[in-house]
Amino acid sequence: DQQVKQNSPSLSVQEGRISILNCDYTNSMFDYFLWYKKYPAEGPTFLISISSIKDKNEDGRFTVFLNKSAKHLSLHIVPSQPGDSAVYFCAASGPSNTGKLIFGQGTTLQVKP
Amino acid sequence: NAGVMQNPRHLVRRRGQEARLRCSPMKGHSHVYWYRQLPEEGLKFMVYLQKENIIDESGMPKERFSAEFPKEGPSILRIQQVVRGDSAAYFCASSPTGSGDGQPQHFGDGTRLSIL
Numbered sequence: 001d002q003q004v005k006q007n008s009p010s011l012s013v014q015e016g017r018i019s020i021l022n023c024d025y026t027n028s029m030f031d032y033f034l035w036y037k038k039y040p041a042e043g044p045t046f047l048i049s050i051s052s053i054k055d056k057n058e059d060g061r062f063t064v065f066l067n068k069s070a071k072h073l074s075l076h077i078v079p080s081q082p083g084d085s086a087v088y089f090c091a092a093s094g095p096s097n098t099g100k101l102i103f104g105q106g107t108t109l110q111v112k113p
Numbered sequence: 114n115a116g117v118m119q120n121p122r123h124l125v126r127r128r129g130q131e132a133r134l135r136c137s138p139m140k141g142h143s144h145v146y147w148y149r150q151l152p153e154e155g156l157k158f159m160v161y162l163q164k165e166n167i168i169d170e171s172g173m174p175k176e177r178f179s180a181e182f183p184k185e186g187p188s189i190l191r192i193q194q195v196v197r198g199d200s201a202a203y204f205c206a207s208s209p210t211g212s213g214d215g216q217p218q219h220f221g222d223g224t225r226l227s228i229l
Contacts, residue, residue: 043204043223044204
C-alpha cells in the first residue's frame with residue numbers, strides 16, 4: 001500500500017532552469033508534507049515542508065505547492081544548480097499524534113552544467 | 114557537529130549473528146525514529162521511541178527485531194539471527210517534539226548493514 005508516490009524515478013535539467021519534482025498521495029488525513037534531499041552515503045537532509053492547510057510555501061530557491069483536491073504536491077527549484085543533483089524524497093506525516101513519516105520512492109535529479 | 118550520530122557506519126555480519134545499531138539524537142531531541150531503506154526504494158518507517166518508551170512499532174518485523182531508547186545512552190536497534198534480507202541501510206532520525214506538529218525529523222548518515 002504505497003500511500004506516497006513519486007512516479008518519476010529521474011529528472012534531468014539544465015543549470016539555471018527550473019526543476020519540478022512531483023509527488024502524489026492517497027491519504028487525505030496527512031497533516032504535513034516534507035521534502036528531503038539525499039546524497040549518496042549520507043542521510044536525508046530536510047529541505048522544506050508545508051502544512052495541509054496551506055497551498056504554497058517558499059524558502060529561497062525552493063517552493064512547494066500543495067493541491068489537496070488532486071492529492072498532489074510539487075517541489076520547484078529555481079534556478080537549478082549542479083549542487084542540487086541528488087535524490088529527492090517526498091514524505092508525509094499525520095494524522096496528528098503519530099510520529100512516523102511515510103516516504104515516496106524518490107526522484108533522482110541531475111542538473112547539468 | 115551536533116547532528117544525529119549513528120554508529121557503526123558499516124556493519125558486516127554472517128547469517129545467524131546479531132547486529133546492534135546505535136543512534137545518538139541531536140542535543141535536546143527526545144524523539145527518535147528508525148527507518149530502513151532497501152536498494153532502489155524509499156525509506157520505510159520501523160519504530161518511534163521516546164526516552165524509555167516505544168510509541169509506535171507498527172513498522173517493525175514481528176520477530177528478531179527490537180529497539181530501545183534508555184534513559185541514559187543512545188537508542189539501539191537490535192536484529193537477532195540476521196538473514197540476507199536484512200541487508201539494507203538503517204537510518205535514525207530525531208526531533209524535539211513528535212512529528213505530528215510538523216517539526217521536521219533530522220537524520221543521521223545511516224548504518225549500512227551487509228549480511229554474508
